[in-house]
Amino acid sequence: MTSTLIIGAGSAGCVLAARLSADPARSVRVFEAGPVYRTMGELPVELLDPGHLPVGPESRVVWRxxxxxxxxxLIGGSGSINGSYFIRPPAADFAAWSAVAGPRWSFESVLPVFCDLEHDLDFGNAPGHGVAGPIPISRTSDFTAFSAEFAERCAAAGFTEIPDLNTPTGFEQPRSTPSKSGGCIRQKRPPILGSPGVPDVEPARFADVFARLGANHTEGFGTVPLAVSRGRRAGPAFTHLYPAMGRPNLTVTSDTMVTRLVLRGTRVIGVEWARGRERGRTYADQTVLCAGAVESAALLIRSGIGPEPLLRSLGVPIVRPAPVGAWCTDHPEIGVEFPDDEPGEPAVPLEYVLEIGDLELRPYTPMFTPGLRRIGVALMHPESTGELTLVSADPTVPAHVDQRYLRSERDRARLRDGVALTADLLGRRIGPIDDAWLHANLGTSQHLSGTCRMGPAHDERAVVDEQGRVHGIEALTVADLSVVPVPLGRGPQATTVMLAAAIADHAGV
Ligand SMILES: Cc1cc2nc3c(=O)[nH]c(=O)nc-3n(C[C@H](O)[C@H](O)[C@H](O)COP(=O)(O)OP(=O)(O)OC[C@H]3O[C@@H](n4cnc5c(N)ncnc54)[C@H](O)[C@@H]3O)c2cc1C
Known part of the structure; x- marks a missing residue:
């Protein structure tokens, strides 16, 4: 019997564990650093509520x-605490991905995997979709007043409403969602965004911004596809790991942090772990890292697989020099905030997005700061790349990610344009939008990827091959968001589960 050890029961780990343990000839063991509630019924109620992001200072289920x-x-990883926005990247991202990592990652190859994973409750029978997969996808039809007003303003500005943001390029857009009339619901209260008496959005005012963004009116706004089932967050623990939990060949071990890989020469034979005061080793034929973009990279570095100067500075014996952490990417996000006195109780954090060029405008429904509404202006294909490093080989010391946002003049210019567009859309004055303003309002989308990039062995940026196997190391695969070698034009959750499913099914781990 082949034994496979999966490190991390997060978004990717849940999918991988469920897929691999479907084979009774394989024994699968998962180590998760956080809590693993044995049944869905034991999950704290706030983790099931997709309107709530349990990441505040009081949260006990996050790495900081x-x-x-x-x-x-925790079980389900970031997929158990995220915004449930489940959206596929554009085909162009897979063209870029397959250009560096081979045809396995072309859009034609990955589309069937996306389709098999989903049960799209709105468009499942449309071409390029699925109805038989484990992940329920739906879109809100009962919008908050803020979202509805945002959509109205987008329409008034001349943007097209896209009924299905997951429709692949080359497939005809469905005319409308089954649950809606195709238009957006009118708000029943005074406008929130601009001064009383708006909308005053004039399409002509956008002409210069469109020209600079290289966008046209075929890009537009749409309701966000959500992994939500009957009002509950349907993350990968819910859709994949819980249904597999009773299998005799699957063991999921809670509160166990893997601290280092155990190698014989260049072959990984197991891991060292810590559980409270207990320390131990577990051996396996295959080890798969699904610890996420920060911790998978950190584990490699602590185990001697990383940039040579960094390993030397940490005093870690070098097993294999590799550009781990050297080229990571994320979506920088500028928060444009304005007062509103009606907090409401949103069912999900994001109901609409507006896409224009490689900018995504996100009208968030919760108030992250009491009394203030926020529209996030995110840059989806930034030029700037970041770097992840460790300051200590001690596994209890958090890794450091220098995002290096806004280093590129192009990135700053795009974000300035995005903020100007937001101001126009809101009928508000913002500014001056200089570099200092951008830095003061800068945040992260929490979409870090690419710390262990995929690519051929001769690629100076590549850590793993096209199947996620670590170059120069045997019996070790990385199968989470850290391997994605290009910035993604949409949020990464859908891509993470697709990637894990594809590696489980085809890579022979
Ligand atoms: C607050 C927030 C909101 C987000 N919202 C969205 C959204 O709405 N849409 C979207 O597309 N994306 C969103 N994302 C991003 C998305 O959730 C993540 O990119 C994705 O879940 C990453 O999956 P992963 O499997 O790579 O890592 P994770 O899901 O983070 O899983 C890693 C797992 O490994 C465990 N682990 C780590 N180290 C060890 C170790 N040494 N030993 C044992 N276990 C370990 C962790 O505890 C965790 O369970 C959001 C992210 C955050 C943080």
Whole structure:
């Protein structure tokens, strides 16, 4: 019997554990650093509520890193605490991905995997969709007044409403969602965004911004596809790991942090772990890292697989020099805030998005700061890349990610344009939008990827091959968001589960 050890029961780990343990000839063991509630019924209620992001200072189910970076630390990982926005990247991202990592990652190859994973309750029978997969996808039809007004303003500005943001390029857009009339609901209260008496949005005012963004009116706004089932967050623990939990060949071990890989020469034979005061080793034929973009990279570095100067400075014996952490990416996000006195109780954090060029405008429904509404202006294909490093080989010391946002003049210019567009859309004056203003309002989308990039062995940026196997190391695969070698034009959750499913099914781990 092949034994496979999966490190991390997060978004990717849940999918991988469920897929691999479907084979009774394989024994699968998962180590999760955070709590593993044995049944869905034991999950704290706030983790099931998709309107609530349990990441505040009081949260006991997150990893925290400098720079306001958080990650889920529990069964389901970040997929158990995220915004449930489940959206596929554009085909162009897969063209870029397959250009560096081979045809396995072309859009034609990954589309069937996306389709098999989903049960799209609105468009499942449309071409390029699925109805038989484990992940329920739906879109809100009962919008908050803020979302409805945002959509009205987008329409008034001349943007097209896209009924299905997951429709692949080349497939005809469905005319409307089954649950709606195709238009957006009119708000029943005075406008929130601008001065009383608006909408005063004039399409002509956008002409210069469109020209600079290289966008046209075929890009537009739409309701966000959500992994939500009957009002509950339907993360990968819910859709994949819980249904597999009773299998005799699957063991999921809670509150166990893997601290280092155990190698014989260049072959990984197991891991060292810590559980409270207990320390131990577990051996396996295959080890798969699903610890996420921060911790998978950190584990490699602590185990001697990383940039040579960094390993030397940490006093870690070098097993294999590799550019781990050297080229990571994320979506910088500028928060444009304005007062509103009606907090409401949103069912989900994001109901609409507006896409224009590689900018995404996100009218968040919760108030992250009491009394203030926020529209996030996110840059989806930034030029700037970041770097993850460790300051200590001690596994209890958090990794450090220098995002290096806004280093590129192009990135700053795009974000300035995005903020100007938001101001126009809101009928508000913002500014001056200089670099200092951008830095003061800068945040992260929490979409870190690419710390262990995929690519051929001769690629100076590549850590793993096209199947996620670590170059130069045997019996070790990385199968989470850290391997994605290009910035993604949409949020990464859908891509993470697709990636895990594809690696489980085809990579022979
Ligand atoms: C607050 C927040 C909101 C987000 N909202 C969205 C959204 O709405 N839509 C979207 O597309 N994306 C969103 N994202 C991003 C998305 O959730 C993540 O990118 C995705 O879940 C990453 O999956 P992963 O499997 O790579 O890592 P994770 O899901 O983070 O899983 C890693 C797992 O490994 C465990 N682990 C780590 N180290 C160890 C170790 N040494 N030993 C044992 N276990 C370990 C962790 O505890 C965790 O359970 C959000 C992220 C955050 C943090």
């Amino acid at each position: 890193y400098p720079g306001n970076l958080v990650r889920g630390k």
